[in-house]
Structure formats: structure tokens, C-alpha cells
Amino acid sequence: MPIDLNSDLGEGFGRWELGDDEALLSIVTSANVACGFHAGDPVVLRRTCEEAARRGVAIGAHVGYRDLAGFGRRFVDMPPEELTDDIVYQLGALGAFARIAGERVRYVKPHGALYNAIVHHEEQAAAVVEAVRLYDPELPVLGLPGSVWLDLAGRAGLRTVREAFADRAYTPEGTLVSRRSPGAVLHDPEEVAERCLRIARGESIAAVDGSRVLVEADSLCVHGDSPGAVRIARAVSDRLGAEGVRIAAFA
Template identity: 75%
Template sequence: MRIDLNSDLGEGHGRWELGDDEALLAIVTSANVACGFHAGDPTVLRRTTRRAAERGVAVGAHVGYRDLTGFGRRFMDVPPAELTDEVVYQIGALAAFTSLAGERVRYVKPHGALYSAIVHHTAQAAAVVEAVTAYDPGLAVLGLPGSEFLRLAEEAGLRTRREAFADRAYTPEGTLVPRREPGAVLHDPGTIAERCLRIVRGEPVEAADGTEIVIEADSLCVHGDSPGAVETAAAVAERLRAEGVALEAFTD
């Protein structure tokens, strides 16, 4: 068995620091790096891509709505053509710094409200797919299993990879419980690690209402901005390796 372990990194901005990127880069196999729209600035992007390259961690463009104030977690009714251009812009910005580090962007993962919207919002999902296809059809895309985004990406010939969230609660339909609801974010590293092992094995896990669901995944995400993110990522990695699961970037 093998699985990718990813985290959202590069989310500081100016004097505002968020998460322990250095520690997480020693654990994860893929880094979803903010591209300046929901978080990140040029200095943060350059530092994060350099350290990822030094660690051998795959870099993905973590694209989102132009929403620094809301950290990209508010839905925005962006016209599809405009959204396509904004996603291309973000990939290009991250690619410049990744190239300076001697590496390249290997995949695209939408962030926050955009990620949630394109589970069902066909027009915005198509806009993101169009952006990736126009920029580099060789890029992989990472998204929620069963989403419009992955369906359209597959139809467009992009390499699609399914993502499960280590530290988020799920609805019975396999979507994420909104962050505003109680219990949406999980915190106990041991419980999270055990759930991740079940996901990798294809075993059912408990949804928010107590029902059991099966989540198919090529990559597991630990949110870098969550309290205890480093401890959680370390617990997941240790538990998986102890059970013979290899941690490898899904783009390898």
C-alpha cells in the first residue's frame, strides 16, 4: 500500500505567520502552496518552494478566490472566464518561484470555498479545468472524489487524483462538514491517524451522523493552519508506516 500525505503551506502574509511549514515539510510528501490570492506573498512563496525542493517534497498550486481578508473561505460568484484567468495567474506566480528553486509545479489543488464550490458548481469547476488545461495539460489535479471538478478534469484528459481529509468531518454523502458547524474539524492525533489507516485500507469510517462511509483516496490532507497540525501529521505518518504503508507523492 502507498499513499500521499499533503498539507496546505505557504499561508503566511507579510508579518502574519501561519503554521509551521518547516516542520511539516519534514513530514509530508506533497505541499499545496498558497499562490497569493487567499494567502502567501512573494517572499513566502519563494521560501516555501525552495524548502520544498530541498526536502524533495512535490509542489502543487493551491489556487483560490481573490480573498485575503476571508482566507479564501467565502464563496465568490466570479464569472467563469475571470476565474479561469485568475487560476492561470496563480499557477504562473507559483511556477516562477518553483523554477528558481530548480523544481516545477506538479499539480493543482483548489483551496477553501473554491474547493467546496466546485464539488457541485459546474461552471466554476469547468473554469478551473480550463485554466489547468490551458496552462499545462500535463499537470495533475487534486480534488474531492465524486466532484464535478474531477469529473470534468477527467473528461478533459487531465490526470485526476482523489483526496481525503485527515482532520475534517464528513457528511453521509462524502462531502465535508462546513467549518461553521460544530465538530467539523477533528483534533485528536491518535483518532485521526487511525481513521487515515482505515481510509488507506478501503475500510469504512464514521460520518458526522454516525453512519459509515467509504472514502477513496490517493492523497491524505492535514491542514497546516490547524492547531496541532505538526503533531497530527507526524502521528498519521508514523501510524501508516508502522502498518507497512509507503508515503510517496502521488505525482511520482
């Protein structure tokens, strides 16, 4: 079975640049494009969509809380109907820029604190599901295996896609180690590539406490804002290719 390789892109804002989007778009098969709430602005959104379309990379909406100052990594307690409207707004914004690039939004992936919240937060997970259902019920949704988000999305008839993180440490329960904890982010390209190969083969990986955990995934994420992101993504792509694992977009 092929596996997708995705990255969070379009996360610059104004004069602030983050990551090497052009290089990553030459490696990954899916681009999670920031939609202006946690990062990104109209210029960045258009440029990222055009480059993704030019390279044949699937464009996904990387939706999050309205939190530019915190890069979307702070939980926001808000009424579910407001969260739904915020997600629809972001989908519409990215959809416009994807369209003028000759493409369309092909999937949805929540960002940062929202991604982590809806692993367990049923009310917010339902609000995001409702936004996708209203905007385009044919859009696949990307998330953590076993999350409330994917469970509710599946019940609503949305296509669900399981995601693993190439450069993040896991708890024994299969959730992500908090970024505030030591060792939460992995930086060694060869170590990350080996973990990704094991995930692609359906084998267990080492959890943060040394135990083994099985992380089932249809897509692997390399964070575009991590130091050495390009080297890590290239190492993962090269290792999977060398071992006969085909990399292809799920959308």
C-alpha cells in the same frame, strides 16, 4: 498501494505567520503552496518552494479566490472566464518561484471555498479545468471523490487524484462538514491517525452522524493551519508506516 500525505503551506502573509511549514515539510510528501490570492506573498512563496525543493517534497499550486481578508473561505460569484484567468495567474506566479528553486509545479489543488464550490458548481469547475488545461495539461489535479471538478477534469484528459481529509468530519454523503458546524475539525492525533489508516486500507470511517461512509483516496490532507497540525501529521505518518503503508507523492 502507496498513499500521498499533503498539507496546505505557504499561508503566511507579510508579518502574519501561519503554521509551521518547516516542520510539516519534514513529514509530508506534497505541499499545497498558497499562490498569493487567499494567502502567501512573494517572499513566502519563494521560501516555501525552496524548502520543499530542498526536502524533495512535491510542489502543488493551492489556487483560490482573490480573498485575502476571508482567507479564501468565502464563495465568490464571478464570470467563468475571469476565474480561469485568476487561476492561470496564480499558476504562473508559483511556477516562477518553483523554477528558481530548481523545481516545478507538479499538481493543482483548489483551496477553501473554491474547492467546496466546484464539488457541485459546474460552471466554476469547468473554468478551473480550462485554466489547468491551458497552463499545462500534464498537471494532475487533486479533489474530492465524486466531485464535478474531478469528473470534468477527467473528461478533459487531465489526471485526477482523489483526496481525503485527515482532520475533517464527513457527512454521510461523503462531503465535508461545514467548518461552521460543531465537530467539523478533528484535533485528536490518534483518532485522526486511525481514520487515515482505515482510508488507506479502503475501509469505511464514521460520518458525523455515526453512520459509515467509504472515502476513497490517493492522497491524505492535514491542514497546515489547524492547531496541532504537526503532531497530527506526524501521528498519521508514524501510524501508516508502522502498519506497512508506504507514503509517497503521487506527482
